[in-house]
Amino acid sequence: MKTQVGIIGAGPAGLMLSHLLHLHGIDSVILESRSRQYVEGRVRAGVLDSDVSRLFQVTGIGDRMMREGIEQEQMEIRFEGKQRFINWFQLAGGRKNMIYGQQEVVRDLIERRLRDDGRILFDAEAHSIDGAGTDRPSIRFRCNGEDATLACDFIAACDGFHGIGRQAIPPDRIRLYEHKYPFAWLGIVACAQPSSPWLVTAAHDRGYAMQSMRSLQVSRNYIQIALEDTLEDWPDARIWDELHQRLDIPGWTLREGEIVEKAKFDLRSFVCEPMQYGRMFLAGDAAHVVPPTGGRGLNQAIADVCVLADGIRDFYRDASEEELNRYSSICLERVWHAQQFTWRQTSMLQRHDFGNEYIRKQQLAQLEYFTSNKAAATSLAECYAGSRLRTSFLNQDGTEDPRIA
Template sequence: MRTQVGIIGAGPAGLMLSHLLHLHGIDSVIIEARSREYVRGRVRAGVIDSDVAGLFRGTGVGDRMDREGLPQEQMEIRFDGKRRFINWFELVDGRRNVIYGQQEVVKDLLDRRSRDGAAILFDAEAVRIDGLEEDRPTIIFRHGGEERSLRCDLLAACDGFHGIGRGRIPDGHVSIFERQYPFAWLGILVQAPPSSDWLVTCAHERGYAMHSMRSPEVSRNYIQIPLSDAPDDWSDDRVWSELHARIDIDGWTLNEGPIREKAKFDLRSFVCEPMQYRRLFLAGDSAHVVPPTGGRGMNQAIADVCVLADAARDFFRTGSEESLNRYSSVCLARVWHSQQFTASQTQMLQRHSFDDPYLRKQQLAQLEYVTTNRAAATSLAQCYAGARLKTSFLPDSEGQEYPRICEPPRPIFG
C-alpha cells in the first residue's frame, strides 16, 4: 500500500488529522489496532476548548456537538466550606467551552471520514516502522492474519502513550521528562442528571473530588484515591458516601443514580522532546500526557494535528520542509504551558499529604487568592478556556501557540 501520510491510531488526533489533510487535498491511511466498535465506544475526556469547538464547526464536524453538547462559561471551586466561581466568558472575551464526550467526537469524525471515503483499517496492529533513515517511512502491520506494509511520505504516530511510534526514535535523539503522582483518580459514570450546569471541583480536606457531566442524563464524578486502590475496592455505597462528604455543601446535594462504570486513572505528567524524528511526527499522548485536572488532553492532541496538517500542506504544495521542521518547536511551546498549568492545578487542588498541615494551609491560601483576585482569576480563566489554536482553519484566531498571560517586563529605572 502507498499513501502520502500514514497515520497510526484512530483516536481523536488521528481521525482529525486525516480529516484536515482531506480538506487540504492530501491522501492518508489510518492503521488502528482495535475494532471499529471498540473505538466508537471508548469513553475518555469530555471538555472541548472554545477554539477546538470552533475548529469542529469550521471543518464540518460540529453539528451534533452544537445540538447535544453542554456549553460551559464558568466553573465552580469549593474549598473550606466556600463556593467560588471562575467565569471565563466574562473574564476572557466571551469564550465558551463545551462538554461533549471524546467518544462522541470520535463517532462524528468516523462518520465524516466514512462519507468522504477515508481509508481506515481496523483490527490492524502496527508492529514496526521501517525506512525512517532513508526518509521512506513504512508501517509494517498485521491485518486479516497477514503481515502487510504501508509506505508513506510522512508518518504521524497518534497511537497513544503505549504506542510504537515514540519508541522508534533512536536513543540520543530524544529526551523524556516525566512525573508520576502519588495518588490516582476514580472515575464514576452515573446514569443521573447532572447536579449543576457547570463543572464543580472540590479541594476537600478528605481529598479532591469533581462533579462533571456527559449529557443531560449522564453525570461524571471523580474522587482522589490512594495509588494502591483498585476500582473493586470501592463499593457503590462507599463511592456515594465519599462523594457526598467531599462535594455536598449547604443547600446543594449531589444527584445519585445507577453507577455504569468505575475506572481508575493514574496521574502522570510526561513530555517527549522533540516530537519528531526525520519524517516521523508524534501527536497527542504519544508525545505528551497531562493529569486530567484542567481537561487539556484531547484539546492538546487536536492542537498538535492542526500544526501538522498545515505543515503537510506546505510540504506537498511547495516541497519545502520548513514548516515540518518547526512542528516540534511550535507544539512544545504550547505543550509546556499546558504542563505548567495542569501541574499547578494538581498541586492546588489535590491532597499531596494528609500528614502536613502546613501544606493544607498553603493550599487554602492559594485557592483564596486565585478565586478573589481578578488578575489571578483571569489568568486561571485563560488557561481553562484553552490555548488559541494556530491553524489555517481558523483564520480569525489570534495565531498564538499558548496564552500570553503576562506582558513583557518593563524596566524599573530609566
C-alpha cells in the same frame, strides 16, 4: 500499500489529522489496532476548548456536537465551605467550552472520513516502523491475519503513550520528562442528571472531588483515592458517601444514579522532546500526557495535528519544509504551558500529604488567591478556556478564515 501520510491510531488526533489533510487534498491511511466498535465506545475526555469546538464546526464535523453538546461558561471551586466561580466567558474574552464526550467526537470523525471515502483499517496492528529517520518511511502491520506494509511520505504516530511511534526513535535522539503523582483518581459514569449546570470541583480536607457531566442525563464524577486502592475497595455505596462528604454544601446535594462505569486513573505528567524524527511525527499522548485536572489532553492532541496538517500542506503545495521542521518547537511551547497549568492545578487541588498541615495551608492560600484576585482569576480562566489554535482554518480570534471557506 502506498499513501502520502500514514497515520497510526484512530483516536481524535489521528482521525482529525486525516480529516484536515483530506480538506487540503492530501491522501492518508489510518491504521487502528482495535475494532471500530471498541474505538467508538472508549469513554475518555469530554471538554472541548472554544477554538476546538469552533474548528469542528468550520470543518464540517460539528453539527451533532452543536445539537447535543453543552456549552460551559464557568466552573465552581469549593474549599473550606466557600464557593468561588471562574467565569472564562467574562474573563477570557467571551469564550465558551463545550461538554461533548471524546467517544462522540470519534464517532463523528469516523462517519465523516468514511463518507469522504477515507481509508481506515480497523483491527490493523502496526508492529514496526522502517526508515523513521529517512524520507521514505513505512509501517509494517498485520490485518486480517496477513502481514502488510504501508509506504508513505510521512508518518504520524497518534498511537498513545504505549504506542510504537515513540519507540521507533533512537534513545539518544530524544529526551523524556516524567512526573508520577502519589495518588490516583477514581472516575465514575452514572445515569443521573448533573447536580449543577457547570463543573464543580472541591479541594476538600478528605481529598479532591469533582462533579461534571457527559450529557443532561449522564454525570461524570471523580474522587481522589490512594494510589494502592483498587476498584474492589470502592463499592458503589462508598463512592456516593465520599462524594457527598466532599461536595455537598447547604442548599446543594449531589444527585445519585446507577453507576454504569468505574475506572481508576494513575496520574502522570509526561513530555517527549523532540516530537519528530525525520519524517515521523508524534502527536497527542504519544508525545505528552497530562493529568485530567484541566481537561487538556484531547485539546492538546487536536492542537498538535493542526500544526502538522498545515506543515504537510505547505510541503505539497510549496515544496516548503519550514513549518514541518518547526513542528516540535511550535507544539512544545503549548505543551509545556499545559504541563505547568495542570501541574499547578493538581498540586493546588489534591491532598498530597495528609499529615502535613503546612502544605494544606499553602494550598488553601493559593486557592484563595487564584479565586479572589481578578488578575490571578483571569489567568486561570484563560488556561481553562485554552490557547488559540494555530491552524489555517481559523483566524487568530477563533473565527473561520474566509480564505479556507
